[in-house]
Structure formats: structure tokens, C-alpha cells
Amino acid sequence: MLAENRVGILKGEFDVQSTFEGDNNVLMQQVSKALLAEYIAAQRKKAPFKGLGLEHMNGPCPVIPDNLTGYSLRSIKFQADVFFLRERDLLKRYVAEVSQYQAQGQSKEDAILLSYQLGEELARAFTERTILQTIIEAEMSSSGSLKDVLGLLRSMYALISIEEDSSFLQYGILSLVNFAAVKKEVMKLCSDLRPHALGIVSSFGVPDSFLSPIAFDWVEANSWGSPNSGNC
Template sequence: MEVMFDSNTAEFVINTPCESAQKYWIGGAANHATHTVVFSQLEINGKNLGVHAFICQIRDADGNVCPNVRIADCGHKSGLNGVDNGRIWFDNVRVPRENLLNSVADVSPDGEYLSAIEDPDKRFAAFLAPLTSGRVTIAVGAVYTSKMGLAIAIRYALSRRAFSVTPNGPEVLLLDYPSHQRRLLPLLAKTYAMNSAANYLKMMYVNRRPQSNKTIHVVSSALKATLTWHNMRTLKECFEACGGRGQKTENLVGRLKGEIDVQSTFEGDNNVLMHQVSNVLLAEYIAVKKRNNIFKGLGLEHMNKPCPVIPSQLTSSILRSSQFQMDVFCLRERDLLNRFAAEVSQRQAKGESKNYAFILSYQLAEDLGRAFSDRLILQTFIETEETVFAGSLKQVLGLLRSLYAVICMEEEVAFLRYGCLSTDNDAAVRKEVMQLCSEVRPHALALVNSFGIPDAFLGPIAFNWIQANSWLSVDQ
């Protein structure tokens, strides 16, 4: 997409130069929207000034498509078909100069470009800052959907019985099987931890200031990716844990699963967002080393402290210590940031550009982005546990926090790959996961009920699944 400024008429001319430049997935565009905000490269007197945002009318008040605008539906989707997504082409559409969203930069009537931000990269970031709200909303919404799936699956597992373990003995509740606990309860712990991180992100966004834009961008990018990946995994596991009844639309889990898969790509592809996180962390690392300074912000202050030392033998009490948990999560992040910076530097020394060196080091970049997210989530969970809760509630939260920490240690291969944990300690972690699952099990119903989800948002199997499937429930 390109925009030229016509100084003779003081208008911007918006044009789609080729098929790949069409605007895609525009919400409300296919059938309803009358106006849209177009993000496009601005060119004045042959000079490209980067991406800017323009208000453009695409339909009149009667719903007719405006001249020189072409609109098509994006077609049937695998989910969220209630959303009106469209594609737009602009054939030299003229809009008044005043239609430039000019909080960052402006253009005078005679074509002079005006901006207080000299650096094009910072100017680009400032233009995109308003889009952060989308990532915040998606990240928070992902936690809510995870809660719904877990509430349905765990409540069902507390009423559904299958087989007996003793001759002529009673059938066993699904959630009393250790394997079923292992499927659902770590996801429950992760959802509680991520809920703390989502609340932290919401407050950060509500209290935002211009100087906090970078931090909000990094945190929202990291949490949008991490929380939506978690949501997708949680709903898939809940869907399977409900057996054949998960297939029924009325039980909601399958429907939720189909609707949320798109979260991994809209408002930023998750893998790309993780690379953006690592890119900012790398820039911060280089700046600190160049100034021989200390780390401030982004939660990297732990880099100023001596490197944590992990005990050679991990016991249950050590694994449940919040101090140990923070130490090992910080060690992983610190080690990956050092490795990532070293690898990019080595590639640059061999003649690669900084950007290409970064691209070639994508594996470390992805590991670093996840390490940053996991440490941030654990940190916010510990702060919530210490400042909000007391007594027995704090004890239960401590179990969930420890289960979150050890399941991350077990699942994230970077802990073992880069030596944060030995193979012996990895075995101790695996054992602790099952022990914590058994201790969380008695609290499972209270934990999902505390989500406060209205009954109307839960499927029939979350209540009396036998009654919901009885002959009397069939339309005669």
C-alpha cells in the first residue's frame, strides 16, 4: 500500500499498487464498515517517510461502496465466522490532508513533513503503539477461555466414573486417576499463574505513559504469544479429556477450540512476536554492555546480581521454594540472553548483517522469548501470592505456583539443554510434578469454581452429565 501527497489539492492519494498490497482480514469491511484506518507507506516528493495512518471512507451512509474502492469478503473461515472480515483495494482514492492521524507526524498544506521524532524506527514504533491494545485484549481473553475449558473438563472429571481398581469395588472418578490429574492440573496451575500476568499487563496498559511504550510493547508481545499458545493447548487437552462428550457442540469445549486457533496469528504471529521480544532484549543487552552500565527495566535487573547457583541435588522443599524457582528461571533467561548476544555477534564478525545474524539465530531467539515470558509470569504470580492472599488460600496458591514452576522446568527443554538442570535434577522435577498434582487434586473443584464463570457459559457436562444425557432429555 502506498500514499502520495498532492500539494496542489492538499490531499493524500491512497493506492494499492499490486495484489500483494491489498488490505486483508479487515474487521467489519466485507459488509458493514463505512470508514477504515489505512496503514500505508507515505511518500512526499519521492522520499519514503515510512508507515503512517489515514482515515478513509469506504462506504456511504446507505452502505454503498465508495468510488475507487473495491471490497471482497475473505470467505468462510475455520472459526469466528461471525466476524465480518474483508479485503480492500484502493484505486487512487483521495482523502483530505486532515485525515492523517497526526499525533506522531503531520504534513503542512504545501507538503512539508513535520515530526518531533527524528528517528524513523522510533516514529514507526510510535505509530504502531495504539495497536498494543489488541494484543492486551487477546492475551487477557485467552486466559478467560482457558478458565472456561478447565472448568468444564475438571467438573466433568469430578462426576464421570470409569472402571474400578479393586474387584467389585466402586468405579473411580476420572480426576482420581493420576494420569488424568497430570493432564489437567498443571494446565490449571498455569492458568492461575497466567491470570496474574494478565492482570499485571492490564494495569500496565491502563497506567501507561509515553516513556513506558517500549516495555508495554515487549510485555504485551510476550504475553499475547505465551497466553494464546497456552489457551490452544489447554482447550485441546480439555476437549480430549472429555472423551466423546467433548465433541458435542452443547458442551462448548470443541466450539471454543475451533474459535480460538486464530489467536496465534492475529494481532501479530506468535513466533514473530517472540522474535520482537528477543530483539528488544538484545538491544538492551548491547546498550548496557556498551555503556558499562546496569540493567534497568524489562525485569532484567536480576542480570546485575551474581549468577544464581543451582544445588547439585534438588529436594521437594527446594523445588517448592519461591526463591529457588526465581533463581532457576532467571538463570535460564540470563544464560539464553548471553548465548543469543554471543551468537549474533559471532555471525556479524563473519560478515553477516545484524538483521540476518538475528534471523539465523532464530532458535535461541525463540528460547529467549519464552524464558522472558515464563520468568515474568512466575514473578507476577509470586507477587500476587505474597501481597493478596493469606492463610489457607496462600497455601493453595503456593501449591499452584510450585506446580507452575516445576511443569515449566519439565516441559521447557532449554532448562536441560543449556545446563540449568542436570539429568538427575530433571528426574526430581518430574517426580515433583506428580506429587504436586496429587496435592492440588482436593482443591480442584474450589479452584475452578473460584473463576466465577456463570453457569450459562459452561456446558451440560459441567453439571449432571447423566441427567443431560438421559432418555428424558431426548425430544420425543
């Protein structure tokens, strides 16, 4: 299927023109350093957070229910709350770890480097929270069937982000029961999104010639004897 969609050829043509100076690890460290600076500045001034989308930290800490249902997992409130909670928790852990290294005599720069793992987790939390908020804004400004599909995509993005990030379990943000519920809901979302898949791809302007035959008549594409099935 990758060959039919010419993914290899397109990737090969793109990669040779790319540089690796903007390595993701370096970019993540830059993000976490900016968040660290914003946190320290707010604490020193004893002022509320006003930048980098950290305003959510001015309010009370979100509380996640013990037993999440499919309805609550797909709700904007839960998704925003759990992303806010992760970012808040990781930022405080990151600040504490950097401060601890500095108290041991490390320079600020070395302390940040030694805290790289938490820094990357924090930057990921910040990035995914920002993306989620952007999706929510687009969804809230739409209507009708478009809003419904955007809601499904929002839930898919949020729940897969949770499923793929161990920090939700590692730091006790979600219980094992709720984490298992997330994984089950992702499978249900796949089924709910399946009828809209071709329309979503088409909305990006991807030509039909770039799509595999399975994108259209998947029964025929997988039938015995079909030239595209590999069963001939």
C-alpha cells in the same frame, strides 16, 4: 468430555474471528530483539540493567544445588533462581551468536534471523520468568488458605515450565538427577491440587453448566451403568 464442555463449539466460534498476524514466532523474535538491545545498551554504557526485568543480572549468578528435594523444588528461591539462570544464560548465548554472525559479515537483521532458535528460547525464558514473578507478587500479597493454594499453583506452573523446556537440560542448567526430581514433584503437586481443582475453576467464574459431571461426583460419573460413563 470435550464435547460435554462445548470446547469444540466455543473454539470454532472464536477461531473464525482471529487473525494470525501476531504469530507467536514473530512475537518471540520481537521480545528477543528488545532484550538484545537492552543488553547491548547496558554493556556500552557499562551500566547496570534497569529495564525489562533484567535487574536480576546485576547480581551474582545463581547456584543450583546438586540434589534438590521436594521442599526446595517448591521454594520461591529455587524457582526464581533457576528461571533467572536460564534467562541469563540464554541471553548471553543469543548475544554471542548474533555477534558471531555479524563478525562473519552478516547484517544485524540477518544475524538476528539466523539466530531465531536461540531467540525463541530466550523469549520463552523471559515470558515465563515474568509470569512467575507476577504469581509470586500475588502470592506474597495474599494470606491464609488463598496463599497456600497460590503457592501450589506457582509451584505447578514453575515445575511444568521446567519439565516442558529442554533448554534446562540442553545447556546444563539442571542435571539429569534434578530434572527427574522435577518430574516426580509435578505428580505430587497434581495430588495436592486435586482437592482445590473445582474451587480454582470456579474462581474464574466458569458456570457449572460448562463443567463435565466428573468435576462433581467423579465416582458416580465413572461408575458402571452411569449415563455419563460410556459403559451402558
